[in-house]
Amino acid sequence: GAVVSQHPSWVICKSGTSVKIECRSLDFQATTMFWYRQFPKQSLMLMATSNEGSKATYEQGVEKDKFLINHASLTLSTLTVTSAHPEDSSFYICSAGRLAGGLDEQFFGPGTRLTVL
Amino acid sequence: AQSVAQPEDQVNVAEGNPLTVKCTYSVSGNPYLFWYVQYPNRGLQFLLKYITGDNLVKGSYGFEAEFNKSQTSFHLKKPSALVSDSALYFCAVRDNTGGFKTIFGAGTRLFVKA
Numbered sequence: 001g002a003v004v005s006q007h008p009s010w011v012i013c014k015s016g017t018s019v020k021i022e023c024r025s026l027d028f029q030a031t032t033m034f035w036y037r038q039f040p041k042q043s044l045m046l047m048a049t050s051n052e053g054s055k056a057t058y059e060q061g062v063e064k065d066k067f068l069i070n071h072a073s074l075t076l077s078t079l080t081v082t083s084a085h086p087e088d089s090s091f092y093i094c095s096a097g098r099l100a101g102g103l104d105e106q107f108f109g110p111g112t113r114l115t116v117l
Numbered sequence: 118a119q120s121v122a123q124p125e126d127q128v129n130v131a132e133g134n135p136l137t138v139k140c141t142y143s144v145s146g147n148p149y150l151f152w153y154v155q156y157p158n159r160g161l162q163f164l165l166k167y168i169t170g171d172n173l174v175k176g177s178y179g180f181e182a183e184f185n186k187s188q189t190s191f192h193l194k195k196p197s198a199l200v201s202d203s204a205l206y207f208c209a210v211r212d213n214t215g216g217f218k219t220i221f222g223a224g225t226r227l228f229v230k231a
Contacts, residue, residue: 006160032217043207043223044161093160097217106217108153110160 002028004096006109013084014117021079021112023094029074030096034106035067038091050077084116119144121210123222130198131230138193138225140208150191151209151219152182161207167191178202198229 003026013019023033032051036044048064050056050071058064066088068080077096081088093111120143130136142148149168153161165176172184182193191208208222 004160034217034219041224041226044221046218046220049218091158095161095217106219107163108161111158113158 002026002096002098002105002107004030004094004107004109006092006094006112008112009110010113010115012115012117015085016083018080018082019084019114021081021092021094021114023077023079023096023109025075025096025098025107028096028098030077030098031074032097033071033077034095034097035069035077035079036093036095038093038111040091044093047079081114084114086116089114089116119148119210119220121208121220121222123206123208123225125225126223127226127228129228129230132200133197136195136198136202136227136229138206138208138227140191140193140222141189142191142208142210143189144210149211150182150184151211152176152180152191152193153207153209153221155205155207155224164193164206198227200229200231203227203229 005024007022035047038044046059047062048056048058050069052071052074056069071077091111091113094109095106097106122141151166152164155161164180165174167174167184175181180195205224205226207224209219211219
C-alpha cells in the first residue's frame with residue numbers, strides 16, 4: 001500500500017517560534033494533500049487542502065497566515081506554524097490523495113505532535 | 118452539507134464477544150463511506166470502505182461494516198473482539214462528486230476487556 005511519512009513525529013518549541021512539519025508520499029505522486037488537526041480525544045478537523053503548485057484552500061476559521069502550507073511537488077507538502085503559541089499545541093496529521101482507477105484514495109501520515117511551551 | 122455522527126463516545130465489550138460501533142451519515146447523493154482506526158499517538162489506519170455494490174463490506178483485521186441506505190447508517194462490526202482491538206475508531210464520509218474532501222465523525226473509543 002501507499003505510504004505517507006511525516007517529519008518530525010514530535011516537536012517541542014518555545015512560544016513565538018515557527019515550526020515546519022513535512023509530509024511526504026513515499027511511493028506515489030499525490031494529487032492533493034490535506035492537513036488535519038486533532039485535539040485530545042477529539043476528531044480530525046480539516047485545516048486545509050493543497051494541490052501541487054497552487055495555493056492551499058483553507059477551511060473556515062483557519063488562519064492562513066498562521067498555518068502556512070506549501071505544496072512544492074507531488075510528493076511533498078509542508079505545514080509551517082508561525083509564531084507558535086501554547087494553544088497551537090496539537091496533533092497534526094497529513095494525508096495524501098491519489099487517483100487509482102478513477103477512484104480517489106487517501107492515505108494518512110502517522111502524525112506530528114506539537115507542544116508549544 | 119455532509120455530516121457524520123457517531124452516537125457513542127465509548128463502547129465496552131468483553132473479549133470474544135461481538136462488537137458494533139455505530140455510524141450514521143448525511144450526504145447528498147451516493148456517499149463513499151470509510152472506517153479508520155487510530156492507536157495512541159498514531160495516524161489513522163484504513164479499515165474498510167463502501168463505494169458501491171454489496172452492503173456488507175469486509176475489511177482489515179476481521180472487521181466488517183454494513184451499509185444501510187434507508188437508515189443512512191454504516192455500522193462497524195466484528196464477530197469476536199480482541200483486546201488488541203481497543204482503539205479509537207472514526208467513521209468518515211466523502212461525496213462522490215470528485216475531490217478528496219472527507220468529513221470525520223467524532224470518534225468512538227472501543228475498550229475490549231479480557
